[in-house]
Amino acid sequence: MAAFPAMMERNTRREGLRIRRAAWVIGVSRREYRGLEAGTRSPTFETYDRTCNLYGWPQTFVGSSS
Numbered sequence: 001m002a003a004f005p006a007m008m009e010r011n012t013r014r015e016g017l018r019i020r021r022a023a024w025v026i027g028v029s030r031r032e033y034r035g036l037e038a039g040t041r042s043p044t045f046e047t048y049d050r051t052c053n054l055y056g057w058p059q060t061f062v063g064s065s066s
Contacts, residue, residue, distance in 0.1 A: 004043070004048075005039035007057065008036060008037045008051065011055040012037070019033055019034065022054070025050070026047055026051050027046075027047070027050060028047055036051075
């Protein structure tokens with residue numbers, strides 16, 4: 001889970017998404033999205049699932065949800 005913020009930042013840039021668009025797609029506020037990207041917030045299972053779907057990540061590398 002430690003790699004999650006760096007992966008979010010890298011993939012947001014790679015996909016050419018603006019933070020407001022990425023936040024809207026995964027269903028969080030821009031403030032929450034920035035917190036997830038900075039690593040100061042942890043995603044809920046639903047947010048993690050939507051983020052994986054958005055960026056095409058496998059969902060199997062997280063052992064448990066918090």
